[in-house]
Each structure stands twice: as structure tokens, then as C-alpha cells.
Amino acid sequence: MTAVDETTGAKEFGQSRRRKEDARLITGRTKWTDNIVLPGMAHLAMVRSPVASGTIASIDVADAKASPGVLGVWTGADLDAEQGDLPCAWAITPDMKHPRRPAVAAGRVKFAGEIVAVIAARSAAEARDAADKVLVDYDDLPVVLDMNEAIKEGTPLVHEELGTNVNAVWVFNSGEAGTGGNVDEAIEAARADADSIVLERTFRQQRLVPAFMEPRSTVVDPTGEQLTVWSATQVPHIARFLLAVVLGISESKVRFIAPDVGGGFGGKIHLSPEEVATVLIARKLGKPVKYTETRSESIQSAHHGRDQIQRITMAAKKDGTVTGLKVDLLADMGAYLGLVTPGVPVLGAFMFNAIYKIPAYEFKCTNVFTNKVLTDAYRGAGRPEATYAIERMMDTLANELGVDPLALREKNWIKHEEFPFTTVCGLTYDSGNYEAATSRAVELFDYEGLRREQAERRARKDPIQLGIGISTFTEMCGLAPSRVLGSLNYGAGGWEYSAIRMLPTGKVEVLTGASAHGQGHETAFSQIVADQLGVPFEDVEILHGDTQITHKGLDTYGSRSLVVGGIAIVKAAEKVIEKAKPIAAHLLEANVADIEFDSGKFSVAGTDKGVTIQEVALATFAAHNYPEGIEPSIDADATFDPENFSYPHGTHLCATEIDTETGKVTIRKYVCVDDIGTVVNPLIAEGQVHGGLAQGIAQALWEEARHDESGTLTTATFVDYTLPTAADMPFFTTDMTETASTSNPLGVKGVGEAGTIASTPAVINAVVDALRPWGVDDIQMPTTAQRVWKAIQGKEFDASVGAKDTRDGSHEAAPGNGAPLWSGNESGGAQ
Amino acid sequence: MGTRRISVTVDGVAYSDDVEPRTLLVHYLRERLGKTGTVVGCDTSNCGACTVHLDGRSVKSCSVLAVQVDGSDVTTIEGLAQNGELHPVQQAFHENHGLQCGYCTPGMIMQAVDLLKDNPDPSDAEIREGLEGNLCRCTGYQNIVKSVKAAAGAGSVSAGVAGGAA
Numbered sequence: 001m002t003a004v005d006e007t008t009g010a011k012e013f014g015q016s017r018r019r020k021e022d023a024r025l026i027t028g029r030t031k032w033t034d035n036i037v038l039p040g041m042a043h044l045a046m047v048r049s050p051v052a053s054g055t056i057a058s059i060d061v062a063d064a065k066a067s068p069g070v071l072g073v074w075t076g077a078d079l080d081a082e083q084g085d086l087p088c089a090w091a092i093t094p095d096m097k098h099p100r101r102p103a104v105a106a107g108r109v110k111f112a113g114e115i116v117a118v119i120a121a122r123s124a125a126e127a128r129d130a131a132d133k134v135l136v137d138y139d140d141l142p143v144v145l146d147m148n149e150a151i152k153e154g155t156p157l158v159h160e161e162l163g164t165n166v167n168a169v170w171v172f173n174s175g176e177a178g179t180g181g182n183v184d185e186a187i188e189a190a191r192a193d194a195d196s197i198v199l200e201r202t203f204r205q206q207r208l209v210p211a212f213m214e215p216r217s218t219v220v221d222p223t224g225e226q227l228t229v230w231s232a233t234q235v236p237h238i239a240r241f242l243l244a245v246v247l248g249i250s251e252s253k254v255r256f257i258a259p260d261v262g263g264g265f266g267g268k269i270h271l272s273p274e275e276v277a278t279v280l281i282a283r284k285l286g287k288p289v290k291y292t293e294t295r296s297e298s299i300q301s302a303h304h305g306r307d308q309i310q311r312i313t314m315a316a317k318k319d320g321t322v323t324g325l326k327v328d329l330l331a332d333m334g335a336y337l338g339l340v341t342p343g344v345p346v347l348g349a350f351m352f353n354a355i356y357k358i359p360a361y362e363f364k365c366t367n368v369f370t371n372k373v374l375t376d377a378y379r380g381a382g383r384p385e386a387t388y389a390i391e392r393m394m395d396t397l398a399n400e401l402g403v404d405p406l407a408l409r410e411k412n413w414i415k416h417e418e419f420p421f422t423t424v425c426g427l428t429y430d431s432g433n434y435e436a437a438t439s440r441a442v443e444l445f446d447y448e449g450l451r452r453e454q455a456e457r458r459a460r461k462d463p464i465q466l467g468i469g470i471s472t473f474t475e476m477c478g479l480a481p482s483r484v485l486g487s488l489n490y491g492a493g494g495w496e497y498s499a500i501r502m503l504p505t506g507k508v509e510v511l512t513g514a515s516a517h518g519q520g521h522e523t524a525f526s527q528i529v530a531d532q533l534g535v536p537f538e539d540v541e542i543l544h545g546d547t548q549i550t551h552k553g554l555d556t557y558g559s560r561s562l563v564v565g566g567i568a569i570v571k572a573a574e575k576v577i578e579k580a581k582p583i584a585a586h587l588l589e590a591n592v593a594d595i596e597f598d599s600g601k602f603s604v605a606g607t608d609k610g611v612t613i614q615e616v617a618l619a620t621f622a623a624h625n626y627p628e629g630i631e632p633s634i635d636a637d638a639t640f641d642p643e644n645f646s647y648p649h650g651t652h653l654c655a656t657e658i659d660t661e662t663g664k665v666t667i668r669k670y671v672c673v674d675d676i677g678t679v680v681n682p683l684i685a686e687g688q689v690h691g692g693l694a695q696g697i698a699q700a701l702w703e704e705a706r707h708d709e710s711g712t713l714t715t716a717t718f719v720d721y722t723l724p725t726a727a728d729m730p731f732f733t734t735d736m737t738e739t740a741s742t743s744n745p746l747g748v749k750g751v752g753e754a755g756t757i758a759s760t761p762a763v764i765n766a767v768v769d770a771l772r773p774w775g776v777d778d779i780q781m782p783t784t785a786q787r788v789w790k791a792i793q794g795k796e797f798d799a800s801v802g803a804k805d806t807r808d809g810s811h812e813a814a815p816g817n818g819a820p821l822w823s824g825n826e827s828g829g830a831q
Numbered sequence: 832m833g834t835r836r837i838s839v840t841v842d843g844v845a846y847s848d849d850v851e852p853r854t855l856l857v858h859y860l861r862e863r864l865g866k867t868g869t870v871v872g873c874d875t876s877n878c879g880a881c882t883v884h885l886d887g888r889s890v891k892s893c894s895v896l897a898v899q900v901d902g903s904d905v906t907t908i909e910g911l912a913q914n915g916e917l918h919p920v921q922q923a924f925h926e927n928h929g930l931q932c933g934y935c936t937p938g939m940i941m942q943a944v945d946l947l948k949d950n951p952d953p954s955d956a957e958i959r960e961g962l963e964g965n966l967c968r969c970t971g972y973q974n975i976v977k978s979v980k981a982a983a984g985a986g987s988v989s990a991g992v993a994g995g996a997a
Binding site: 018019021022023024025026027028029030032034035037123124125211212213214215260261262263265294295296517518519520683684686687690691692693694695717718719723725726727729731732755 | 851853854858861862865866867868869870871872873874875877878880907908909911912917921924925926928930931932933934935936937940955956958959960962963964965966967968969970971972973974975976
């Protein structure tokens with residue numbers, strides 16, 4: 001367990017420590033927000049609009065008020081003077097349209113599920129009973145659901161006061177930015193050139209539900225001097241700040257606590273209407289109040305993810321060299337703007353070029369309001385969409401040119417020796433080794449063997465057809481350098497905070513502003529601190545998720561906890577050692593300049609005299625004997641602002657079997673080799689990859705939030721919104737290559753979103769690959785059996801399609817002749 | 832609304848309580864007994880987060896009325912460890928990283944214990960099918976399957992039966 005790395009002296013880094021978090025979670029000794037019970041606590045229920053667009057003609061609350069146990073009923077009109085306006089932190093353009101977003105709708109509802117009244121009662125059951133007795137009369141207004149329709153002249157408006165359904169138009173053009181060529185010129189040149197090709201495709205990113213397993217819950221205690229809020233949130237620090245701003249209360253009067261939080265995936269990044277309403281009612285009652293949503297409420301009213309229409313134009317030479325990429329998006333905001341709603345597509349803007357050297361690029365997104373619940377961050381936020389589009393296009397181009405899709409990618413990707421590489425978007429990728437990850441994936445997958453089998457199945461028109469899908473992804477995470485966020489007009493920075501308290505008994509308390517909800521921070525951060533300070537893993541306590549413990553923090557999202565939060569901890573630990581050195585020198589009666597620190601011990605160079613960091617901590621606490629002119633403390637804190645994003649990458653290969661008689665898609669094999677730099681805890685990192693894969697695969701095959709023509713969400717329960725079960729999921733073969741990041745002292749990269757970002761196109765590329773003999777070039781997600789079956793009905797089967805793919809390709813290798821389909825340049829050194 | 836008296840043993844402790852006929856077992860456990868280790872994840876009996884053992888068999892406690900457990904023996908995740916020793920399935924989930932956020936974990940573990948009782952040596956496919964009624968959003972299930980497999984190998988079956996219904 002504690003083998004020492006000879007080169008770094010690290011004992012814990014790289015060890016698959018079992019998690020500290022598990023003990024309470026596997027025994028039920030958990031602190032979920034909904035578990036909290038306080039004296040005299042009232043319970044809330046929400047009355048929600050069943051109408052997607054309308055005005056509230058009347059609300060009759062008399063029966064509800066008379067219902068047993070009811071302590072109060074409030075409509076939007078009752079709360080409007082004090083409820084403020086829920087914020088959006090990202091005005092992506094100076095002229096962005098920003099509608100007011102009330103916690104409780106007053107007069108006008110804009111999506112089905114919006115809160116129109118709040119009930120407080122002595123029990124949750126009584127509150128729900130009373131909610132059913134509120135009679136609301138709505139005057140229906142036209143609903144706007146389709147993005148293409150929404151932006152047409154004359155379409156009814158979601159927000160009449162804005163005069164348009166367009167939230168903002170955001171453009172990046174590499175020609176104008178000076179980071180690349182003019183894409184229109186590149187496309188025109190390709191159109192005029194017989195040796196070039198221009199492809200135009202449109203992809204649909206369906207709406208998804210984050211579907212964290214713990215429904216959101218909030219408890220507010222207004223007794224005492226401070227308002228204490230416990231909430232199932234990813235962002236206690238951001239929520240505290242926003243709550244203070246929205247309600248006009250002093251930030252110092254609010255304590256926000258995220259206790260055990262049951263998953264988030266972006267879905268708990270907000271200050272929610274429910275949180276604001278719970279605070280308002282708690283203040284009115286002067287008593288603790290709890291609100292816990294039902295799952296159906298969660299799916300209807302917590303933000304959704306994705307929902308884009310992607311129009312992609314790619315120009316390439318017929319030798320496979322991509323010469324230009326133009327992206328034109330419509331992105332559905334839903335009815336309101338959440339914390340980063342308009343910025344989600346912008347987070348993808350710099351990633352459509354992915355790992356490829358594309359000389360000219362343009363990205364334009366048109367953000368659109370519709371009468372649906374808002375969208376916002378969902379695992380990957382913008383980057384899965386971008387990766388999907390480019391990886392689908394690379395497969396499409398390979399097919400059009402008749403070359404192997406891996407070979408086409410290799411032709412265009414950034415070579416290992418070309419790092420650091422500044423892309424057409426102006427980002428500088430610090431490190432990467434696409435060759436190594438791809439070589440390893442190809443080997444684990446048996447790419448050659450599966451291609452041969454595919455050819456055989458095609459040749460005999462087997463009812464089970466095999467498809468092979470590829471996704472060679474990268475992403476930008478570790479949000480984020482504050483100056484970059486500032487340049488994008490985001491409302492906050494991207495630093496993270498940590499503090500280390502050296503206790504007199506030698507134990508170590510570590511405060512972090514990163515707020516975990518399943519990621520294993522307590523374990524991985526303990527490993528980092530154990531190595532930095534040379535203390536036992538067991539002696540480190542990671543404290544997080546409480547603004548009174550860690551006053552500063554920017555919380556957890558965007559795969560930032562390790563690469564930003566973890567580095568802040570390293571910086572704080574370095575300060576602890578620096579502060580301890582003069583005290584150690586004093587105790588050892590030596591010169592500070594002669595003090596060395598290694599593995600928890602301060603020693604005098606060239607002697608065997610030493611003192612442990614725990615001994616220094618105790619001596620500092622006693623403070624009987626320390627140097628003049630310094631404070632008797634070795635506690636330290638640090639705020640770390642990253643200088644660059646983190647760029648994990650990897651190669652994902654998927655083999656799907658398609659039952660052509662039923663349309664059923666089965667994942668036969670899934671191999672991914674991710675490169676997340678150096679790895680603190682391989683067990684945890686692999687777990688993050690697994691979970692990410694599951695969500696990305698689920699987008700490809702099963703999940704979609706659907707609305708009927710009146711704007712009612714028809715997938716508002718787990719009966720209809722089909723999360724994958726254990727029986728649906730394939731076995732994943734995962735591996736890693738380690739190309740250290742050069743942007744941080746640990747060499748680490750983010751991992752939380754990688755699996756989700758990479759896997760969706762790998763699966764769809766495999767499905768389309770299997771269906772190519774029928775001339776199928778694309779299929780809409782999720783690829784249900786019905787969609788697959790329909791896609792091939794009435795179409796001719798051309799068994800020669802697959803063979804032609806490779807025979808005419810750059811590698812001229814027909815399946816089965818022994819020559820490799822993909823050259824597998826291993827110059828980067830696969831591990 | 833009238834109430835009805837029930838007597839039930841939960842995690843080895845006998846309780847007698849007056850409950851509304853509509854009270855779900857999961858709400859009785861959480862709100863009356865403070866057995867908050869058992870959690871609610873949905874409202875349609877799909878997620879399985881609330882799974883407990885009723886007279887030694889797994890049930891979704893959102894789909895059982897409290898009045899139906901009168902005279903029965905209920906084991907929750909909080910009663911699974913015996914004498915301070917983790918149940919082998921709990922231990923296996925820890926060793927194999929079979930949980931991340933941990934919200935589905937109580938139900939997942941209780942279902943796994945029941946599964947192993949029926950089938951002491953399940954294949955991967957049998958484990959996946961046996962856990963089909965329990966949703967997890969974090970793990971992709973791979974390490975859950977691995978955990979259950981490891982627990983089977985560790986001979987959790989007899990411990991599961993003895994410990995689960997004790």
C-alpha cells in the first residue's frame with residue numbers, strides 16, 4: 001500500500017486507496033439534507049403549473065389554508081416584493097436578453113412545472129395534501145417549443161417584454177481572432193477544388209435530465225443570528241453569495257452547508273427557486289423549514305442539459321486533410337437563464353476542433369428561449385456536444401473518402417512532438433499523446449479482428465450486423481483561469497481555496513472550497529496531503545461543503561476539484577512547510593538555511609538531527625520556544641488560480657451489434673484508454689470514467705426528455721425517462737496512458753467528465769457503421785430499436801460498402817489480408 | 832384520518848406505533864424511527880434506493896404500507912452489520928469501489944444480499960439482472976457487479992441469511 005515512488009518520494013500518490021467516505025455511506029450513517037430534523041420544523045410543498053405558457057387568472061387558496069396542519073400558503077403575488085430575481089452569472093454578449101426569473105411565478109407562467117404557490121405545514125404529507133387543494137385558473141397562451149420555429153418572425157414570444165425569442169448570438173471566428181484562417185474562404189476554396197470535398201450535416205443533441213439519485217432538498221434554520229441553509233447542492237459558496245445578492249441580505253449572515261450530497265452531474269449547480277422559496281418561508285415563520293422535491297418534480301423543474309441543433313460544415317482535401325470547420329448552433333435555453341445557461345454552448349465553442357489541426361474555424365451559436373424548463377450544465381456542458389459533432393464528422397468524412405476512420409484521425413491530429421500546441425481557437429494544449437492512447441486502445445479492442453468479423457457479417461448479410469465506432473476526444477476542463485473567464489464575461493473567477501490547520505496532536509485538518517458529491521475528495525485529497533506533509537493518510541481530515549468552515553471557494557463542477565482545488569492544497573502545504581522551517585530550526589538550534597524537509601521530517605543538512613512536523617506542530621501550539629519576530633502558527637492557506645485549462649484526452653472504441661430484424665442495439669465491446677495525466681488514485685479515477693461512460697452511452701441509446709405539443713414533459717418519471725440499469729450496461733475495458741500535464745505541479749488533469757464527453761459519438765459512430773450497408777449516414781439519438789429498425793426499412797443492402805471502405809482507403813488493406821488498417825504510429829510510446 | 836397500531840421489529844428493536852393507513856414503510860422508517868439510512872430516490876418504485884428486507888426478503892419500502900408490516904421483522908442498511916463487523920457485501924462494496932455518491936448504496940446492498948441468498952454463485956449477467964430494479968447514476972454499475980461477485984466469492988451467502996434476518 002505504501003510503496004515509495006523512487007523519483008518523487010511519494011508514498012500515497014498513485015495508490016488505489018479505498019475511500020474514507022465509504023464507511024458512513026455503506027452503513028446508512030449518512031447526512032443527506034432530507035435527513036435533517038430540527039425542533040418545530042415546518043415542511044413545504046410546491047404547487048406547480050401544469051401549463052407551459054399562460055397567465056394566472058385566479059388562485060383560490062382558501063381550502064388549502066383550511067387543510068389540516070397547514071401553517072401558511074403563499075402565491076407568487078404574496079412573495080413578489082421580496083423574492084428578487086434569480087441570477088444568471090454569464091452574460092455572454094453585451095446585448096444578451098435576460099428575462100426576470102422569479103422563484104415563484106407571479107401572474108405569468110412560462111414552463112410546465114414552474115412554482116405558483118408554496119404551502120407550509122406541520123408534516124410533508126399535510127403540505128402535499130394542501131397543495132392538491134389550491135385551485136389555479138390559467139388562461140393558456142401559445143407555447144413555443146421548437147427552436148427553428150422560435151426564431152422565425154411572427155412566432156409568439158416566450159417573454160413578451162424582450163421582443164424576441166433569441167437570448168444571444170455568440171460568434172468566434174478564427175480569421176477575425178487572428179488564430180487561424182477565414183473559414184468561408186476555406187469552404188469556398190474547397191468547393192472550387194476537384195481534389196477537395198465539403199460536407200454539411202445537421203446533428204440533434206436531444207434534451208437530457210441530469211438525474212442525480214438524491215432529489216434536491218433544502219433545510220433552512222432562521223433562528224439565531226445567522227441564517228443556516230443546508231442544501232443538496234454542488235455549489236454552497238456560490239449559492240451563499242447569490243442568496244445574499246438575490247434577497248439583499250448580508251453575506252455574513254448566511255451560512256450555506258452542503259452535507260452529504262447524492263450526485264450532481266451539473267444538475268445541482270444553481271441557486272434554485274426552491275432554495276429561495278424555502279428561505280423566504282422560514283423567515284416568515286421564524287422556524288426551521290424543509291423542502292424536498294419528489295422525483296417527478298425534480299425531472300420537471302430542475303434544469304435539463306444538452307438540447308442543441310448543430311449545423312456543421314467541414315471542408316477537406318480528398319487526401320483527408322481537414323481545411324475548415326464551420327459550426328452553426330441553435331441552443332435551447334428553455335424559459336429562463338440559470339447560473340451558466342447561456343454559456344454552456346460557449347464552453348463547447350473551443351472544442352469542435354478537438355485534437356485536430358484545423359486551419360480555419362468559425363463557431364456561431366444562437367441561444368433560443370422556449371416554453372420548457374431551463375437548460376444548464378450537465379456533465380461535460382458544451383464539450384460533449386462539440387465532441388459528438390466533430391467525431392461524427394470525422395467518421396462521415398472517412399466514409400465519404402473511403403478511408404479508415406482511425407487513419408483519417410491520425411492524419412489530422414496534433415502529434416505528440418508538437419505539444420505544447422496552440423489551436424485554431426487560441427487555446428494552448430499543454431500536453432498529449434494521442435498516438436499512445438490510440439495504440440493501446442486498438443490493441444485492447446482487437447480492432448483488426450473486429451473489422452474482419454464485420455466484413456464477414458456483411459458478406460453473408462448476417463441478421464446481426466457489427467459496427468465499430470471511434471471517438472478520439474480531448475476536452476478543456478479544470479474550470480478555469482480567472483482571466484480567461486473574465487475575458488468571456490463570466491461573472492466570477494475560477495480559482496480555488498484551501499487552508500491547512502496543523503493540530504497540536506499532529507493531526508491535520510484540510511479545508512477545501514471544492515464541494516464533493518460522490519467524487520471521493522476526502523480520500524484523494526488526503527493522499528495528496530499525506531505526501532506533501534509526510535503525515536499518515538489516516539491523520540488527514542478533509543473538511544468541505546460548509547461556508548463557515550471554508551469561507552472561500554468556487555465549488556465543484558467542470559472537472560476542477562483536483563486540478564484547481566488539489567493544487568490549492570499543494571500550495572497551502574508548501575506554505576505550512578515554509579512557516580514550520582524557522583520554528584524547526586529554532587528547536588534544532590540550527591540555521592534556517594540548513595533545514596531540509598523530507599517525508600514529514602525537518603533535518604539539519606549533513607546531520608542526523610531532526611524533528612517531525614507533528615513535533616513542530618505541538619511546539620508551535622505550546623509556543624514556549626519559538627523564534628522572535630514570527631507568529632506562533634504553522635497553519636496556512638492558499639488561493640490557486642490556474643494558468644491554463646486541463647486537457648485530458650483519450651481514444652474510445654465501441655463495437656455494437658445490431659439485430660437488423662428488431663433494431664435492437666447491443667454494445668458488444670467498449671474499450672477506452674484515457675489520458676488524465678498522472679493519477680492520484682487509480683481506483684477512483686477509473687470509477688469516474690465508468691460513470692461518465694454510462695451517462696454518455698445513455699445519451700446515445702436511451703435517454704431523452706420529450707414534450708408533447710402543449711409543452712407537457714411526457715418523460716417526467718423514471719418510468720418514462722429511462723435511465724440505464726445494470727442489465728443494460730456493457731462491461732467496459734478501461735486503461736490509461738499518463739502524459740503529465742505541464743500546467744500544474746502534480747501533472748494531473750481532470751477526469752470527471754471525460755467518459756461522458758467521449759462515449760456518445762463512439763456509440764453512435766458504431767451504430768451508423770453497422771447500418772452503412774443500407775446507406776444509412778446518420779441516426780438520431782437516442783437510437784431506440786424503433787429508430788434503428790425504421791432507418792433500414794425499404795432500403796437495399798449493399799454488402800460491398802464495408803469492404804470498399806478500407807480497400808479503397810489510404811491503407812489499401814482489405815480485411816483479412818493481414819495488413820494493418822491503421823498504422824498505429826507508436827512514436828509517442830504507448831504504455 | 833384514523834390510525835392503526837402496528838408492532839414491528841426493525842434492526843432488532845421492537846416498536847409499537849400508531850400509523851396512518853396510508854403511511855409508506857419508507858416514511859415510517861425515516862420519519863418515525865429515524866432510520867434515515869434508507870432513502871427515497873423516486874416516486875414510481877423504479878429506483879430501489881429504499882430497498883430493505885421484510886422477513887428476510889428484499890422489498891422496496893416505498894411500495895409497502897407501514898400497516899402491512901405489522902408483526903414482521905424489517906432489516907435496513909443500518910442493521911446489516913453485526914457486532915461492529917461489516918456484512919461481507921458492505922465490505923465488498925468498499926473494497927471494490929462499488930459506490931460513489933452513495934445514495935443508491937443502501938438499496939443496492941440490501942438487494943445484493945437478497946440476490947446472493949437466492950443465487951450464491953451468480954454470473955455477471957445474473958447479477959446485472961438481479962439488480963435491475965436498483966438505479967445508480969454514478970458508477971456505471973461495473974464496480975457494483977464486481978462488488979457483488981467478490982462478496983459471493985467471500986462466502987457472504989450464509990452471512991447474508993443469518994445476518995440479514997437476525
